[in-house]
Amino acid sequence: MNLVKVPLLTRMRRMTPGQLLLFCIMAAVFIWFITACMVLPILNLLKTVFIENGKISLSSFQKLSKSPRAMKALKNSFILAPTLSLTVGFVGISLVLITEYFDVKGAAILRLGYMTTLIYGGVTLVSGYKFIYSNNGVLTNFIANIFPHFNKTWFTGYWAVLFVMTFSCTSNHMIFLRNAMRAVDFQTVEAARNMGASQWTILRRVVLPVLLPSLFAVTILTFITGLCAMSAPLLVGGKDFQTINPMIQQFAEMTTTSAKSLAATLSLILGAATMILLAIMTAIERRGHYMSVSKVKTKIVKQKINNPVVNILVHFYAYALFVIYVIPVILIVLFSFSDSAHIQQRQLDFSTFSLKNYGELLSKTTAYKPFLVSIIYSALAAVIVGLLVVLACRYIQKSKGTFSATALEYSLMIPWLLPSTMIALSLMLAFNQPRWYMFNKPLIATLQLLLIGYVIVKLPFTMRMTKAAFFSLDNALEDAAKNLGASEVYTFRRVIFPVLLPTVMAVAALNFNGLLTDYDMSVFLHHPANPTLGVKIKSLTEEMGNSSDGVALTFVYAVLMMIISAIVLYLVYGRGGKDNIKE
Amino acid sequence: MKKFLAVVLALCMIAALGVSAFAEDAKGADVKGTGVPLTIYTNSGSSGRADWLKERAAQDGYNLTIVEEGAGAVQQRLINEGEATPCDVVFGLNAIIWNDLISRDILVAIDPPSWAGEVSEGLNDPAGYYYAIVKQAILLAYDANQVAPEDAPKDWPDLWENEAFWTKYESQIKLTGGTTRNVLAGILTRYADPDGELGVSEEGWAAIGEFFAHGTPVEDGVDLYAQMVNPDSPVLMGQMWSSGADQYDAQYGVKTGYAVPEVGIPYAVEGVAIVKTTKNLEEAKRFVEWFGSAQIQGEWSEQFKTMPANELAAEKAPASQIAMCSIPAQDIDWALVAANIDSWCEKIMLEYMQ
Numbered sequence: 001m002n003l004v005k006v007p008l009l010t011r012m013r014r015m016t017p018g019q020l021l022l023f024c025i026m027a028a029v030f031i032w033f034i035t036a037c038m039v040l041p042i043l044n045l046l047k048t049v050f051i052e053n054g055k056i057s058l059s060s061f062q063k064l065s066k067s068p069r070a071m072k073a074l075k076n077s078f079i080l081a082p083t084l085s086l087t088v089g090f091v092g093i094s095l096v097l098i099t100e101y102f103d104v105k106g107a108a109i110l111r112l113g114y115m116t117t118l119i120y121g122g123v124t125l126v127s128g129y130k131f132i133y134s135n136n137g138v139l140t141n142f143i144a145n146i147f148p149h150f151n152k153t154w155f156t157g158y159w160a161v162l163f164v165m166t167f168s169c170t171s172n173h174m175i176f177l178r179n180a181m182r183a184v185d186f187q188t189v190e191a192a193r194n195m196g197a198s199q200w201t202i203l204r205r206v207v208l209p210v211l212l213p214s215l216f217a218v219t220i221l222t223f224i225t226g227l228c229a230m231s232a233p234l235l236v237g238g239k240d241f242q243t244i245n246p247m248i249q250q251f252a253e254m255t256t257t258s259a260k261s262l263a264a265t266l267s268l269i270l271g272a273a274t275m276i277l278l279a280i281m282t283a284i285e286r287r288g289h290y291m292s293v294s295k296v297k298t299k300i301v302k303q304k305i306n307n308p309v310v311n312i313l314v315h316f317y318a319y320a321l322f323v324i325y326v327i328p329v330i331l332i333v334l335f336s337f338s339d340s341a342h343i344q345q346r347q348l349d350f351s352t353f354s355l356k357n358y359g360e361l362l363s364k365t366t367a368y369k370p371f372l373v374s375i376i377y378s379a380l381a382a383v384i385v386g387l388l389v390v391l392a393c394r395y396i397q398k399s400k401g402t403f404s405a406t407a408l409e410y411s412l413m414i415p416w417l418l419p420s421t422m423i424a425l426s427l428m429l430a431f432n433q434p435r436w437y438m439f440n441k442p443l444i445a446t447l448q449l450l451l452i453g454y455v456i457v458k459l460p461f462t463m464r465m466t467k468a469a470f471f472s473l474d475n476a477l478e479d480a481a482k483n484l485g486a487s488e489v490y491t492f493r494r495v496i497f498p499v500l501l502p503t504v505m506a507v508a509a510l511n512f513n514g515l516l517t518d519y520d521m522s523v524f525l526h527h528p529a530n531p532t533l534g535v536k537i538k539s540l541t542e543e544m545g546n547s548s549d550g551v552a553l554t555f556v557y558a559v560l561m562m563i564i565s566a567i568v569l570y571l572v573y574g575r576g577g578k579d580n581i582k583e
Numbered sequence: 584m585k586k587f588l589a590v591v592l593a594l595c596m597i598a599a600l601g602v603s604a605f606a607e608d609a610k611g612a613d614v615k616g617t618g619v620p621l622t623i624y625t626n627s628g629s630s631g632r633a634d635w636l637k638e639r640a641a642q643d644g645y646n647l648t649i650v651e652e653g654a655g656a657v658q659q660r661l662i663n664e665g666e667a668t669p670c671d672v673v674f675g676l677n678a679i680i681w682n683d684l685i686s687r688d689i690l691v692a693i694d695p696p697s698w699a700g701e702v703s704e705g706l707n708d709p710a711g712y713y714y715a716i717v718k719q720a721i722l723l724a725y726d727a728n729q730v731a732p733e734d735a736p737k738d739w740p741d742l743w744e745n746e747a748f749w750t751k752y753e754s755q756i757k758l759t760g761g762t763t764r765n766v767l768a769g770i771l772t773r774y775a776d777p778d779g780e781l782g783v784s785e786e787g788w789a790a791i792g793e794f795f796a797h798g799t800p801v802e803d804g805v806d807l808y809a810q811m812v813n814p815d816s817p818v819l820m821g822q823m824w825s826s827g828a829d830q831y832d833a834q835y836g837v838k839t840g841y842a843v844p845e846v847g848i849p850y851a852v853e854g855v856a857i858v859k860t861t862k863n864l865e866e867a868k869r870f871v872e873w874f875g876s877a878q879i880q881g882e883w884s885e886q887f888k889t890m891p892a893n894e895l896a897a898e899k900a901p902a903s904q905i906a907m908c909s910i911p912a913q914d915i916d917w918a919l920v921a922a923n924i925d926s927w928c929e930k931i932m933l934e935y936m937q
Contacts, residue, residue, distance in 0.1 A: 063929075063933060064933070066933075067933035067934060069932070069933060069934070069936060070933055123804060127804060135813070135815040135816075136813065136815065152815050153815065234756075234803040234804075235802070235803050235804060238800075239800060239937050246756075246757075247932065250757055250758065250759055250932065251929070251932075253655050253656075253659070253759045254655075254759065254925045254928065254929065255658060255659060255662055255683065255925055256925040256926060256929070258925075258926065258929060259925050259926075259928075259929050262929065339834075340834065341808075341809065341834045341835050344804075344805050344806060344809035345809050345812065345813060364634075366633075366634055425659075425663060428660075428663040428664060429663055431667075432663060432664050432665035432666065432667045432668075433665065433666065433667065442667035443667075444664045444665075444667035444668060444669070445622075445664070445667065445668070445669035523652055523653075523656045524656070524659065524660060524663070528622050528648050528650045528669050528670075529648045531650065531651070535651075535652060538652075538653070539628065539629040539651050539652065539653070540629060542626065542629055542653050542654075543760055543761065543762055543824060543827065544626070544627065544719055544761065544762070544824050544826065544827065544851065544853075547629060547630035547631075548630075548830050548831075548833070548834050550629075550630075551804075551806075
């Protein structure tokens, strides 16, 4: 991996006129998009927020440092992020080992159970856990029946948050770490075994090193998820464990500049932490490049665990995890047939079951349209983001270490600096008037505004995961294609892209599912005649206009979303993911 | 026969259209739309309200696109969309937000519609920026099955001054909701003091501190009434808007009791107003005239069980709503509230919330 830094100008001089033209068009598109849609709007927002009478105002720092509550919430976020990275890392790795590496009976079913986090999240997911563990929950009631003095409100605070989030944040492991595991060359495992290595040594010294690039990438995501935790602390954190993001959200929802500057300050603190972590991870990545050296890969053969006691323990652990993952989903589906009052009291009463909510939702034409709007927007955004990022990553890979590559990489990470509410505000503020960099047209109440917003918020995640995939590319493939005389575009299209495709598709599916229920962006940017699903769902529980079935309807929506998400995952990932290694 | 009727009906409608287009003296629900498209923002569109209004208005010739979002979101949208906003008419919201929009020069004052005089006194904006359509009483509600009226709080300060109520009432964890903000306004304006921090005396801030210190924080996603009926939860009382009280009573089998403070209670006044940048001012005015009329407000009230601000439509409201909304309104300086509410909430979030 000794890349020689070639200056941009030299490279441009070496291009054919066609390549040069293509290069210039691409460069123009990227520079325009990054500047016009991200940098300028965000700078504009920060200016209105931090600059008072021509001077930078630091009053929000003072206010925050004097607030015990803000400081405690900040501390909690910084406790949660690293501990969550550890617990999710542990559970995530074990999920992948159980389903892909060890010979565990019923792995196919187990995998389906472990993948449930891919189809739901947020408030719905935490509610699912509360149906089991919090007061009146299934498990709590069961224990309380045996021990009458059991404290029924036990499921609250740091441990409850950590518990829920540990099991709900393994989605990325189940996709990306699993992909990496499938790319482990079995010959290396066999070779190690022939040399007398124990199962534990093989796992630690042969298998895990290959997983490291993906593990780095998903750990960053887990850390960020922990820092920005929202639903879990709100729903089960209780008095003692509130985090910073709900506070940011509320400040961002207020209209005064001072509240906005508090929101911006807090999110910049989180953003800075994210960026530092990213820089550290990138440096580590650069230091060591963990690749299996073999060129003719053999598919992995599941390992039977030799020690019978360990084998039984692993099976027990695997099925315990399965139960933890699956029961919340089952309860959400069951409760979606019940009514709002029983859902909120967490009383599972089959006599309240009916199809009324489903009927109400599916019979109204106004209920269909938001589905359609959200599906179209999410699909478009997922495709555009994927395309932009693959092109960007290709450039970064080819010009590694140059200023332009680093600049491009970090520019695409900008949206991680601010929460989506603030990014939506920055877009509104920037484009509520004609701007030269947006062709002198205001974008308010246009269809493209929300699309721009969706693309922006999904850039960093897509960037991070796609880059990891580029990293684990075998350079020999590209070299071979070039030596055989293939052109650069041809090599990319026929050799590199097919290898990346599973990851690109998986990322697109995740982005699609994530955007499907987006509220933070949609609420400010959606076109007046085309509200999205998230906006529609949220309006069900708005005070003063709420419907008595509001909560139950949100569960019906949640179940329908699970179905759509599952279909999408199956279509782009389930089938395509089966055989992405050439055997 | 049917055909004949249809023709007559059609003729009548054409006549009506002609009349409304030419005769200036058509009033209220008789003012028909001309079909010019109007974009309407509202926070009062869910539970089928938006669909109902769109259809009902279409019958009278109005062509509406309705954007339904939370009150705070509507406010933010209007502020940040600036002059590019597609919005013509806003309805719903509450006095705090109305006053904020006025101070930001987003609304246009219009001559009083013909029904303005039928609205309960003091609810319309005196300067003509917004006119009231629905009132929501903001109550201190309790479960009358578990708390006897003589043991119940008489006013908000009882909650923190009387130890018997500690932990039995809900304290909010999000301060962006309209009901919450009305409650806070009702408490803090009692301590208005031009020399105090953010216009509130030290005593007032101490009171708010106590209020948040002794409540049980809201469990996000679970409403007040679910806590009332939950034997494991200490909560028996909290804030509620009047139309919600009836709705939750039916849902949870609870009987809502409510405090009737001597100083009165805050009302969230849902109103209707026209946005300054509208390009369809005439049609917007026609819509306001039509929408606020006793006829349409009566139909709305019958449909959605709310309390119309228009007294001629009041009889269509349920008796329970009429009772709740007969509590005198607290004397609140809404302009002061609108100018300070975000700063108040900011201070509470940083310093007093649990």
